[in-house]
Amino acid sequence: MHWLFGDQLGPHFTRPSDDGGPARDTPLLMIEARSVFRRRRFHRAKAHLVLSAMRHRAAELGDRVTYVRADTYREGLARAAGDSPVTVHHPTSYAALRLVCSLPRVTVGPARGFLVPLGDFAAWADGRGGERLRQEDFYRWVRRGHELLMDGDEPAGGRWNLDHDNRRPPPRDSAVLDVPRPYRPQEDEIDEEVRRDLDRWEKDGDVSFTGRDGPRLFPATRTEARAALKRFVEHRLSTFGPYEDAVLAADPVLSHSLLSAPLNLGLLDPAECVERAESAWRDGLAPLNSVEGFVRQIAGWREYVWQLYWYFGEQYRDRNALGHTAALPDWWNDLDAGAVRARCLSTVLAQVRDTGWTHHIPRLMVLGGHALQRGWDPAAVTDWFHRNFVDGYDWVMVPNVVGMSQYADGGRMTTKPYTTGGAYLNRMSDLCGPCPYRPGDRTGERACPYTVGYWSFVDRHRARLARNHRTVQSVRQLDRLGDLAEVRRRQRALGDSPP
Template sequence: MHWLFGDQLGPHFLAPGDGGPGRDTPVVMIEARSVFRRRRFHRAKAHLVLSAMRHRAAELGDRVTYVRADTYRDGLDRAARGRPVTVHHPTSYAAVRLVRALPNVTVGPPRGFLVPMADFAAWADGHGGKRLRQEDFYHWVRRGHDMLMDGLQPAGGRWNLDHDNRQPPPRGHRVLPVERPYRPREDEIDDEVRRDLDRWEKDGDVSFVGRDGPRLFPATRTEARRALRRFVEHRLTTFGAYEDAMLAADPVMSHSLLSSSLNLGLLDPAECVESAEAAWRAGRAPLNSVEGFVRQIAGWREYVWQLYWYFGEDYRHSNELRHTAPLPDWWNDLDVTAVRANCLRTTLAQVRDTGWTHHIPRLMILGSHALQRGWDPAAVTDWFHRCFVDGYDWVMVPNVIGMSQYADAGRMTTKPYTSGGAYVNRMSDLCGPCVHRPGDRTGEHACPYTAGYWAFLDRHRGRLAGNQRVSQPLRQLDRLGDLAEVRRQERARGDTPP
C-alpha cells in the first residue's frame, strides 16, 4: 500500500519511480482526529484540509482505503494489517519520526519541491552553512532549472526586479482594478465536512478559532488548476507592482491565492513557474510581475522548505532576543473588537474571517507587532501555523523564527523586519481612519507601531549594535527627545490591545 498524507494530494504523489508507488498500488489515507485535538486550528483551515482529503479519496475511488481514526497509528493498523507500506517523505519532523517508527513502512524522498535535500545541503555547505542568503539560493535554482533565463543570463538582464514591485496602492481606489480571483463552489463533501466539524465542536472533542464561511480555496486538483489559470491570465499583470501594497477593502489585491494549493500538493511548483514564464514570453504579462511570482515560489517557498530541514529541529527553539511574553487572549481568540489600531484590527479580521492575509500584513503588521511586544517566538510560530490555511510546520518555523521574529539573530535575514507606522501609512490606506497617528511616538494619538519600533530598538540596542542595516536608526535613538516618555508609555501599555 502507499500512504498519502493530507498535504500530498496531487497526481505527482502517485507517479511511479523514485520511491513512488506502482500504477495499481492500493492507496491508504488516514483522517486522524488527534491532529485537531493537539492545536486549536482555524475552522476554515480544518474545513479545507478535510475537504481536500475527502475529495481526493472520492477521485481515487476503489483504489483508496480511507480511514477515519483517532490517530495515524490506529488508522494504519486498520488499513494495512501488517502489509508493507510506502510513503513519501512527510513535511514535518513529527511526521517523519512517526513513519520511521512504524513497522513495515518505507520512506521515499519528498515530492512537491524543486531541489533534492542533498543538493541543497551540498550548496549550503559550500556557502559556509551559517548565513545562507535567499537571493544567492534563488539565482542557483533559476540557473539549475532554467527558469526565466536567456541562456546563462537572467531574463531582462536582472535577477531581481523587487525595486519595481514596491509601489503603494493606486490613489483613489478602495480596491485594486483587477478581475477577482477564482473562487470554488462548495458541494456535498463540503456539507459533510461542515456537519462533522459542527458535531466535534458540540461534543467538546475539539475547539476551533475563526470563522468557516464558504470555502475560498481550492480543494481539488481541478479547482487548483482553474485558480492558477485565472491568476496567470487575468491577475498576474498587476501582481508585481502592488505585491507589497495593502488596501483595507481588498485583502487579496492581485495575489495568486495559490499557497494553500501548493502546500496541499494540489499544484506542483514547476507548473506554476512555467505557466507564468509562458505568459511573459507570449507578451501577456510584464517581466516584473512574472519575476516577482517566480521568486515567491522558486526562491522563497523553496528556500523556506530547505532551511527547515537543513537547520535541524532545534532551530524552532531559537530565541536570541530572549522574548518570553505569552500571547494575550485577545490575539489567540482573534478578538477584533478589542483592537483600536486600524491596521491590526483590519488584518486580524481578515485572519478571523478567511484564515489568510498576504505576506506584507503577515510580516509588517502581525509579525511586527509580536516582535515589538517581545512575545515568545515559539508561541507566535504556533499561532501562525494554526490560524492560516496555508500554514504548516515547515512553512512557519523558518518564516516566523527567522524572518518575522529575528529569533535566530540573522541566520536567515540581515535585519529585524519591523517598522514604525510610516511604512504602513506609505503602503496602505489603513492609517487614514485610525485613532492613532503614524508620526506620533507619544501622547493620546501615539501609533503603537511607531512607539513600539523605537522601544524595540532601545531594548535591543546592544544585540543589534553590530548590524549595519539598523545602524542609522540606532544612532537616532539618543537624539529622540521623548525617548524616556516612549519607554514609560510602552511599559504602562503592556499587552493592552493597541
C-alpha cells in the first residue's frame, strides 16, 4: 500500500516517476486520526477544510483507497495494512517523519510538492557556509535553475526584484479594491458530514476548537483548486503586485490569490502555479511586477521556508535569542477580537476568528509585531499561528514565526526584527482613522499601542540592535526621545490586557 497524508492530496503524490512513487495499480491508504485534533486546539475552519479535503480525495479515488477513521495513525495503519509493506512520500513535519521512520515495513520516499529536492538545497546551503542563506540569493538560484521569468541568462525585464513597484498603499477613495472577487467553492454533502462530525466531537467533549466555521472558503478538491488558480491568473493577477502589502479593513483579500491553503494540502503543484503566471505575462495578460511578486511568493518564499525548516534542524524551533518568555493571554488564545480597542489588531484578530486567514502583512506586522513587542514566548506564538491558520503547518510556521516574525533565531534567517510603530500601519492601511488611538502618539491617553510597543522593544534590546546596521538608526532615535520614561510606563501599564 501507499500511504497518503492529509497534505498529500494532489495527483503528483500518486503518480509514478523516476524517484519513486506508487505504481498505477498500487492500493492507497488514508488515515483520519482523531488524536491529531485532541492534541491541539485547532481553528474549526482549519479542521473542517482538512477533513473535507481528505474525504473528497477518498471519494475521488474510490475502491483504490482504504480510508480508515482511527484514534491514532498507528492504530489505523495496523488495521489497514497489517504486516504488509507500506510506502509513503517524505512527510511535511519532523513529528510525522519520526512516526513513519519508527514503523516497521514503512519505506519513506522523496518529498513531493516542492520545486527543489532537499538534497540539492543542502548542497547549495553548505556551499555558502550554512549561515548566510538569504532569501534573495536562493530565489535567484531557483529562478535560474527552473528558468522562471528568465530571458536567457538574465531576469525578465532586467531586474530580479520588483518589490519597489509592489508597495503601494491602498487607495484612499474606496473601502475595497476594485477587482473581481476571488473563487469561492460550493459546499456539498461531504462538507455537511464533516460539520456534523465536528459538532458531535465538540459536544462529546472529545475536542475543542478556536474560531468559527462558516461556509468553506478554500478549495478542498483538485478541481476546485485548479478553478481557483485559473480565476486568479485570469482576473486578479494583474492587480496583485501593486497592492500586495496594502491592508483594507473591509477587504482582507484584496488581489491575493488565496492559493496557499490548496498548495499546502498538496492539491496544487507549485510548478503549475508559477508557470501559469509566467505564461500570463508572456501573453500580455498581466504586468511583470505582479507576476514577479507572485512567483517570488511561491518559488522564493514558500520554497525557502520549506527548505530552511529541514536544513536548520528540529532544534531550530526552540531558538529564543531575545529571551522572550511571557505567556499568551487568554483573549489572544480565544481570538477575542471584541476585547481589543486598537482597530488594527481587533480587525485582524476578527479575520482570523472568522476565516482562519489573513494575508502576510497583517500576519507579520499586526499579529506577529504585537507578540514580539509584548515579549511573548516564540514557541507559543509559533504554535498559535500553526493552529489558527488554514494554511498553517509545522514546516510553514516554524521558520516564518521563529525566524521571520519573532526574530528568535537572532538573525540567522532575516537581517532585522520585523516590527513597526503606528506610522507604517497608518501609511499601508485604512485601519488607523477610526481607531481610538493615534498612530503618531507615544504618550498620553491616545498613545498607539504599536508605537509605544515599538520604542519599548528597541529600548529593551538596544544593545543587540545597536550592533545591527539595519537597526542602529532606531537606537539613535531612541536616545533622542525626551519622553522615554513615559513610554516605558505606558508599556508596563498595558501588561497582559488587550490594547
